[in-house]
Amino acid sequence: MGLSKLNSLYREVILDHADHPHHKHALAESTNTITLKNPTCGDVINLEIKLTPDDKIADIGFTGDGCTISQSSASMMSDAVMGKSKEEALKMAKTFSDMAIGKEHPQADLDELQDAAILSNIMQFPARIKCATLSWWALQRALLEETDDTSEEES
Amino acid sequence: MGLSKLNSLYREVILDHADHPHHKHALAESTNTITLKNPTCGDVINLEIKLTPDDKIADIGFTGDGCTISQSSASMMSDAVMGKSKEEALKMAKTFSDMAIGKEHPQADLDELQDAAILSNIMQFPARIKCATLSWWALQRALLEETDDTSEEES
Amino acid sequence: MAQKLSDTQTDFPILNQEVNDERLVYLDNAATAQKPNQVVEALVHFYQHDNANVHRGVHTLAERATAAYEDARHKLQHFIHAEKPTEVIFTKGATDGLNLVASTYGEANVKAGDEIVISIMEHHSNLIPWQQLAIKKHATLKYIGLTADGELDMADAAAKITDKTKIVAVAHASNVMGTVTPVKALVKLAHDHGAIFVGDGAQAVPHMPVDVTDLDVDFYAFSGHKMMGPTGIGVLYGKEDLLQAMPPYQYGGEMIGFVHRDNSTWAELPWKFEAGTQNIAGAIGLGAAVDYLNNIGMDRIQAHEQDLVNYLLPKMEAMPGVTVYGPQDPAKHTGVIAFNLDNLHPHDVATALDMEGVAVRAGHHCAQPLMEYLGLVATARASLYLYNTQADADKLLTALQETKEFFNHGTVKAK
Amino acid sequence: MAQKLSDTQTDFPILNQEVNDERLVYLDNAATAQKPNQVVEALVHFYQHDNANVHRGVHTLAERATAAYEDARHKLQHFIHAEKPTEVIFTKGATDGLNLVASTYGEANVKAGDEIVISIMEHHSNLIPWQQLAIKKHATLKYIGLTADGELDMADAAAKITDKTKIVAVAHASNVMGTVTPVKALVKLAHDHGAIFVGDGAQAVPHMPVDVTDLDVDFYAFSGHKMMGPTGIGVLYGKEDLLQAMPPYQYGGEMIGFVHRDNSTWAELPWKFEAGTQNIAGAIGLGAAVDYLNNIGMDRIQAHEQDLVNYLLPKMEAMPGVTVYGPQDPAKHTGVIAFNLDNLHPHDVATALDMEGVAVRAGHHCAQPLMEYLGLVATARASLYLYNTQADADKLLTALQETKEFFNHGTVKAK
């Protein structure tokens, strides 16, 4: 098979996001922040969110190091949740992590995820699932205002 | 085979010693004492020796609980070393433990051991070697004035 | 009589051997159990197809090994009915798990003047960790006594467990007395006094259905090798909130979050307690053992052993010169039967039985304080498992009779 | 080029498989080694013929199991040239052994103001136990740095080790830098200042002859699974007088002398440090691994790996975009080769290599402080063993080239 299977992981859009990540910067002010780590490789994400008083995501930004998958996933996640309500964003995070472990979801849910939906074929690369889910997991924990932790949980 | 092999372990003389152990009593006064334990079964031997000023075994006695083999071995050991010099007794202890692990020794050395030499077939019952060697090991450590310890070393 | 539970002929080749020219009758199951081929094959399969280190690998074998290892954790979780896989920590065995709790939870929560309550029939592995902790912390170690029948004295338990008690640690099933303790009632007693309960399940999990959530135990430790799993693997169950609050036990690879020069943070549960490369194949083999036991059914296994005890125990009790410890009523007696014969030393009895192919244990069974309490130096012990049969029981009875006769023929008996 | 050392075809069936439709090239040996059939068969044989618990049994299987277990100890003793079998303690692995020393010797001997000296390239398992001990005891943890080439900086070692130093703990071979440390010189430095030396042999014992007596190390820990033994078993070597003076690590069955209600005494060495049922089959399997390695000869194994490094390293260094860490001179580089490719994240590299059947590791290799020191987040790592061949090296080189091309074809690279 050689590298051909890689094409299904490293799609053009994924490589684009990784090369030019959106929202990759610190926020001047934020209401919810978290630092999470991918224990598999030591990659780190710092996620900052600014919620409006009525719990809408007014701004989002991330910093940190990571592989192609985690960087592009964070970029696509940020795009997808901008302007969404806290509740909507949490639902999207759930959709994404379900998708990553192969659970079925209505197409409408997947459409919500925008570009991020393309990571559904991460399933074929089980070792990389954590790379894809890290930023969504960070989103969820930041929104739920869970305390910083050192590593991601089993996905 | 059934129990017939047992006859070679539980020889008449061994059963005699176990039933009527010689020297099984505490000494009124002693110069060297030790308490040792067979870690395999929890059996204990307290050995007391009275050395003369010129290092001859003037008296020896043991107390404690044990199986047929350990009791008769202690009895036969006590018989064999009574009146011997410290040096001779140590040599006998060495002969005995060598014998128990199957090392060859000149017949003269074995004869020195008196009744105890009969335990040479303990070899066929590896799990019982420690029962047979415990009292000899106690003798050696008592004579060398090693501190009490809790259990016997690997034989 | 009980039906056959397993195809011993094919599943347990070790039992199809002769020892001292006699058919092997293995009655030392409380020490360790034999392993069905299915478990051995799980090990062989892992080593010949998937062997890799887990968790940190990106490559295919590492991913397979990780999946198999975590899958085994899920099997164990469901086997003991834990709520979450994060509550299932792989250890080296029961001893390792009990030491873990004493060194982390115990170390952090027991202070001078506190009390730790255990029972007088504890195995050294559930005794010395608490004894040494008590010594170190200037706490008091209290022992719950037994009834005349060898069961846990619950009146004494109620008296010993007080508001000063921080930890109650008791075996779910005794490895000497053949009794099962009322864990649920003990847990309630402990909780009523603000103490936690640590269960030693080494002799329970292999032989009966165990539901840690229903029992409401705070910690519960057991060994794989006694339940047909490989050696060197065991499980510590712990309630998530307790585990969460505890410091790690060992430090090293896999259990970390961030490591800086002067400080570190820890991984999430359960990995926080799994430092370094674990017994990966062992965990997978233990998972296969769970499959094997589940296939038969723990209820059936328990019933089978009870049937054998109902058959064997009265016959042993009826044999002149035999003393059986623990409950004389078979209905109250597990498949662990400690006994003595005449005034023979149990060591001599075990050697004689071995000549007949019957493997039993002799000694203090790692329970010296219990021996002292019973006024004994040692006992012999026959212990059953699912592959034992009525024929095995009969062989033990015959061999005991012959042993008696052998030593009576001699002029003497040991003291 | 090196001759073939082992009959891979028959001895390592796991290596005769395809992964992602490509021949498996296993280059993750620093994480764990594959097991020859001889080791797997030793496990199978034990479980199918001799399985019993050790030391306390009187019956035939127990005696056989005990003899096999203690025989394995003797094999390990001779393998590392320890003077006595009492100095060889079976552990769960290197992490377990290092924690044991920190928790017993360290706990008893390190006081406020003392110093512990390790190196910046330590694996977390030989780092966090000392870091946490230092925190607990208010001692100072000092790190020996590296030369530009990635070797241990002995001038810095001489400066860091002082009369305040109580423990020096350094890896014999690095699991990242591909360097061997001058253990004998470090031991002398430590002893000159009244400190003891703890060696982490996890990456050394599998790959080169090791003589603990000649090295004069005080403690030395390593893992079985990295030297073709089963998972869940390892060895801690310790000098007898030190072990003698130390308190036990865990408490339970098998490690006791007398147990009374309120106190206990301990068994003799090595059993004092082997509480509870050990990984009996694991120890026996490790003994079989030692036999396998001895049959080939550690000198030949070392030479074979050196030959491969001589072939592979210059080619990797010559490949545009590849950065190899540690010594650039193959003669100074072990078979552990950490590298990065372009500015690709090593995780992406490892996934791509896996598509080509090449198993390498990516990450911080349990050495976060080293990564920080080198200014890296992570690296990929290829690591060799005796079954690897020039064809494997070639496959790695081709796959690296193809990975480069794949990611260059895309419009972008990862940060």
Ligand SMILES: Cc1ncc(COP(=O)(O)O)c(C=O)c1O
């Ligand atoms: C240098 C070094 N030390 C210690 C360890 C820890 O070994 P284990 O995980 O087998 O306990 C490793 C293996 O990862 C290592 O490479």
Ligand SMILES: Cc1ncc(COP(=O)(O)O)c(C=O)c1O
């Ligand atoms: C009741 C009980 N607890 C604890 C243990 C210790 O188990 P392990 O030796 O497997 O750690 C045993 C087994 O001997 C036992 O019977």
